[in-house]
Amino acid sequence: MSFFYKIAVLGAGGVGKSDLVLRFTQDRFEDNWDPTIEDQYTTTFELDGFAVRLEILDTAGQEDFSHLLDIYLQEREAYLLVYSLTDASTLEKVCSIATFIFNTRGANTPIIFVGNKSDLEKEICIEKGAVSAYIESFKYAACYETSAKFNTNVKEAFYQLVRLLWKRNKER
Ligand code: GDP
Ligand code: MG
Numbered sequence: 001m002s003f004f005y006k007i008a009v010l011g012a013g014g015v016g017k018s019d020l021v022l023r024f025t026q027d028r029f030e031d032n033w034d035p036t037i038e039d040q041y042t043t044t045f046e047l048d049g050f051a052v053r054l055e056i057l058d059t060a061g062q063e064d065f066s067h068l069l070d071i072y073l074q075e076r077e078a079y080l081l082v083y084s085l086t087d088a089s090t091l092e093k094v095c096s097i098a099t100f101i102f103n104t105r106g107a108n109t110p111i112i113f114v115g116n117k118s119d120l121e122k123e124i125c126i127e128k129g130a131v132s133a134y135i136e137s138f139k140y141a142a143c144y145e146t147s148a149k150f151n152t153n154v155k156e157a158f159y160q161l162v163r164l165l166w167k168r169n170k171e172r
Helices: 017-026 066-075 088-105 132-137 154-171
Strands: 002-011 039-047 050-058 078-084 111-116 141-145
Touching: 002 017, 002 066, 002 088, 002 154, 017 039, 017 050, 017 078, 017 111, 017 154, 039 154, 050 154, 066 088, 078 088, 078 154, 088 111, 088 132, 111 132, 111 154, 132 141, 141 154
Parallel strands: 002 050, 002 078, 078 111, 111 141
Antiparallel strands: 039 050
């Protein structure tokens, strides 16, 4: 049995969306990745004994325009919402995207909240639990603190999104 899902990675510019996707799909990290690049990556892996293929849309951040965000959302069924643990304004952006998703797609949408750059310990200004209210409002949500740079929790975050998709699909 195999599974194919289309997901999107959303969040403010500079939080590490592209590096998370690069790390997950190619085990690479770039210090100077072009912030305007929006691309789609396909990757396959085995998870819990099943073959999984993911098509991942790495967005560039112009989704301030809600009609554009709407288009991203319609074509994808689950989301990674990425903020930087070192920048509170990026958490606000993720919260507003989460609210938009909640209002337009509903509480059953699988979501992973990703606080990235956990390696920058001295610069972290966002506490654990900052997204807990959102986690509780969505039925299939979880949060991770990651470092794309040092490959901490990156796989775990993507894998958990797939497991949440399975759980949601089983229950509906
Ligand atoms: P995007 O705009 O969200 O796609 O962000 P990028 O992936 O282009 O990353 C923006 C900047 O943050 C780049 O300079 C990356 O090297 C850096 N970066 C990304 N992830 C991490 C991380 O986990 N730790 C650290 N220290 N820097 C990171
Ligand atoms: Mg990018």
